[in-house]
Amino acid sequence: MFEYAPAPESRDVVDIKPSYGLFIDGEFVDGTGAPFKTINPATEEALAEVAAASQADVDRAVQAARKAFGVWSAMPGSERAKYLFRIARIIQERSRELAVLETLDNGKPIREARDVDLPLVAAHFFYYAGWADKLGYAGYGPDPKPLGVAGQVIPWNFPLLMLAWKIAPALACGNTVVLKPAETTPLTALLFAEICRQADLPPGVVNIVTGAGETGAAVVNHPDVNKVAFTGSTEVGRLIARSVAGSGKKVTLELGGKAANIVFDDAAIDQAVEGIVDGIFFNQGHVCCAGSRLLVQESIAEELLESLKRRLARLRLGDPMDKNTDIGAINSAEQLARVRELSDIGEAEGAERWSPACTLPERGFWFPPTVFTGVAQSHRIARDEVFGPVLAMLTFRTPAEAVEKANNTPYGLSAGVWTEKGSRILWMADRLRAGVVWANTFNKFDPTSPFGGYKESGYGREGGRHGLEAYLDV
Amino acid sequence: MSDTQAVRLAVRKTYKLYIGGAFPRSESGRSYVVTSSKGDFLANASKASRKDARDAVSAARKAFAGWSGATAYNRGQILYRIAEMLEGRRAQFVAELTEAGTRKAKDAGGIVDAAIDRLVWYAGWSDKIAAVAGAANPVAGPYLNISSPEPTGVVAVIAPDEPLLGLVSVIAPVIVTGNTCVVVASERAPLPSITLAEVLATSDLPGGVVNVLTGSVKEIAPWLAAHMDVNAIDLTGVAEEDLAIACEQAAAENLKRVLRPSAPDWSADPGTKRMTAFLETKTVWHPTGI
Amino acid sequence: MTTPLADVASSGATLRAFLHGLPGVDRVGADQRAKMLGTRSIKTTAKAEAIDLAIRMVDLTTLEGADTPGKVRAMCAKAAHPDPSDPSVPKVAAVCVYPDLVGLAVEALGGSGVKVASVATAFPSGRSSLEVKVADTALAVAAGADEIDMVIDRGAFLAGDYLKVYEEIVAIKAACGEAHLKVILETGELATYDNVRRASWLAMLAGGDFIKTSTGKVQPAATLPVTLIMLEAVRDFLAATGRKVGVKPAGGIRTTKDAIKMLVLVNETVGEGWLDPDWFRLGASTLLNDLLMQRQKMATGRYAGPDYFTLD
Helix, strand or coil, X not given: CCCCCCCECCHHHCCCCCEECEEECCEEECCCCCCEEEEECCCCEEEEEECCCXXXXXXXXXXXXXXXXXXXXXXXXXXXHHHHHHHHHHHHHCHHHHHHHHHHHHCCCHHHHHHHHHHHHHHHHHHHHHHCCCHHHCCCCCCCCECCEEEEECCCXXXXXXXXXXXXXXXXXXXXXXXXXXXXXXXXXXXXXXXHHHCCCCCCCEEECCCCHHHHHHHHHCCCCCEEEEECCHHHHHHHHHHCCCCCCEEEEECCCCCEEEECCCCCHHHHHHHHHHHHHHHHHCCCCCCCEEEEEHHHHHHHHHHHHHHHCXXXXXXXXXXXXXXXXXXXXXXXXXXXXXXXXXXXXXXXXXXXXXXXXXXXXXXXXXXXXXXXXXCHHHHCCCCCCEEEEEEECCHHHHHXXXXXXXCCCEXXXXXXXXXXXXXXXXXXXXXXXXXXXXXXXXXXXXXXXXXXXEECCECCCHHHHCCECC | CCCCCCCCCCCCCCECCEECCECCCCCCCCEEEEECCCCCEEEEEECCCHHHHHHHHHHHHHHHHHHHHCCHXXXXXHHHHHHHHHHHCHHHHHHHHHHCCCCCHHHHHHHHHHHHHHHHHHHHXXXXXXXXXXXXXXXXXXXXXXXXXXXXXXXXXXXXXXXXXXXXXXXXXXXXXCCEEEEECCCCCCHHHHHHHHXXXXXXCCCCCEEEEXXXXXXXXXXXXXXXXXXXXXXXXXXXXXXXXXXXXXXXXXXXXXXXXXXXXXCCCCCCHHHHCCXXXXXXXXXXXX | CCCCCHHXXXXXXXXXXXXXXXXXXXXXXXXHHHHHHCCCCCCHHHHHHHHHHHHHHEEEECCCCCCCHHHHHHHHHHHHXXXXXXXXXXXXXXXXXXXXXXXXXXXXXCCCCCEEEEXXXXXXXXXXXXHHHHHHHHHHHHCCCCEEEEECCHHHHHCCCHHHHHHHHHHHHHHHCCCEEEEECCHHHHCCHHHHHHHHHHHXXXXXXEEECCCCCCCCCCCHHHHHHHHHHHXXXXXXXXXXXXXXXXXXXXXXXXXXXHHHHHHHHCCHHHCCCCCECEEECCHHHHHHHXXXXXXXXXXXXXXXXXXX
């Protein structure tokens, strides 16, 4: 057997400080909440102590953003563009450092942080930089205005990428921001704050307040915030929608999903298998648009399952810092408990559970790639978002049945279709009620491509020309 | 002819609801008195119940697949047909608006004309909105990537107290893109909405695409805002702040898209916002390779 | 034949129906998978093992119009002892020459254990009559070739005459006798991955012992995705028929990194069953010296220089 020797990425490229403050008005300041530790989920080692922003700290951040809004919104778009280009360049220059930090704090494989997250982060800033002086051509009138202060709350699955999705369009449109990174993954946002300083971004344009749910609520509910952008669970999205009701704040929500990945009998089978794997095991399945429901045409179900199992046996689970790792750590003990709970329920409900033979590290939070077969639409593993490396496999007989099952969910974020027949792809794409349809591919992202859901997967789009609307008073 | 001959008694119309292409009475059997602005009796309008609202949502959902699946050209033709039918009943609407005291006779004609023209304007959008709101996105890889607008689904519309122009201005942008709707008519002046329903019923518009309820906004709107099979809500006609907030909060339960504009000017250029508020953007990726 | 697919080639129509019934290949997806596997980082002990394995898999090749007895003798010497200063370096799998030089190579390699492979069948174009191709093969076999690397008739394949291609391979296989038959698909001329998959199955159905990407005379040659698709084909063919077929990428594999990427591809597509010179070969000429240089770097910790390795 060809065993790959350990190929660890060097940790020395990043200098993690023992403690971090909040980034308000261009300065790192102490928080008045109780500081918390952020840990490496692969080892449970504490990486740093991080300040927690209280309501008063959030208020200071919003005030700083309000003050900066005057300067920033009045600045010619061409100048704002140059700041964003500068930030994009610094991200490229420091991408190794950012990738390593992301992997340490999040648990995702370094290969993904390096090859997916970081290139997309830089590309997102490049893309929206170019819009800053072209907003009059975006289809929202000749001189669309920014909204003001944007309060943004982002999740832990793609910490820096979600920051880019929020901050780049907000700044390009002339807004200033107060952003709260997830409690378990604050470090790359704080390194981004340092990048803002390196770029000489005017103080107060970007403010980063770390903390847990209460800090997020303070950001969202602050009366001087004009715009709320949230990416996370549907449960929290619902709370936010309710709490801002009547405030007149513009809201965009990018929430959960339970995407169907539909494989027809005429699919390019080897690529479909890759797409299924990529769909649910990319980033340990911590992906809102993950293809967590595999719908296979019954006539090829057995054959496909066999291929899938063979492929899963090759997945390399382990040290996220190893360049050959495919599956990293689950982000937190809490998330691991949820994945375990739903998987146990899946088994209790009568679905058949399978995982390839793989040794889980002793420390840290780990869950093996898992496939459930014999799943019915009524099973909770076919309905609830697991947000982990757990695939539920169902079968269908006809294209109409595939569409019906795919749409039979309160979510509507994404879907996949695999068939070599072009007209069927278009027929399916027409009928799938989802914001993104990947045909003969899956989990592809691009700054030019709008992303966002139907139904309970949220509203508003991020990316592309469409992504500007969320940050303009139109 | 002698002077003593009795004046002919007019045959009055019974104002009912419009649900699924039919004109039922409220299942509750209730009605309420509609008066002119001077207080004169005009008619007994049906007072819709939550069950009527539920039935209307079912009818709208049932009609959604067919209406959203119709070609844009076909939807445009039907909206234009509605304008034609409205033009044919111009005098009737002028009379209704005048009797109700909504408008003076000399202004009512202009309002009806504006409503007809607005329908024609929206009819033309059916096969153009996708070109304006959609995009071919130049992604950095070997993929074709297309974003297109799609109707969000069933939209609850609380119509403003502007019985014809306002009503047409909130219905047309919702349905032209393929949504279906449940409209709660102006509570004070509901009669033109039922007459409009008669126009809709004779315009090749499939039953269920527009459903019209008359009655108490305060009673019905919260049920629609909370209904889990309604995808979006237009609160234009909710004047009371507390009711609007309650509806927004209820709408959060299934993340309805909410439109709550401030004091619309019905004579102004509507722009595309009323259409895009009820559109989803769907982005489709496909590899390009040999 | 009693294989489960015995009837497939009973007519042009059945053969066509079978080949066109194989699952399609999405080019972008295949490229992406190959690219991702190309990012595997093979270090230290794994790299040392991979280098020796790659050396043992090399078919050291010279296929020039200017080939002379001197050139072939020198190459054979190198094949048997790639690094005269280091006896721990394994010998390569085979040398690969034109048919007229087979006898000379057999003589030069006598007793070394390095096999002699010969291209045949009007290499590289394959544009001749079946009689000439059979004679070409017979010449090489008679001269002592252990392996025959034939080219398929790409013209017939692209014209849709799959049966002609099939029958030609069957005839050459018969002419090979005991010699192993490698079937060169010339994937650069087949253009699409669907064609690569179909040609792979066609070659295997007709009895080829190995499927080989390229002649080395056409670009692109042994790319990672093409090799991936051929590996998937041998994997699926084994599952369908129980017969195992080898794979040989050839052309354009110049560096140790290229070779290791190929081994990773084998490892993660078909597994260790193919990580053996009996089942996987690397057709190359300049690759060997790069493997030797990297091997020395691993052993000494210093970067090696080309002057310390023989140019044969």
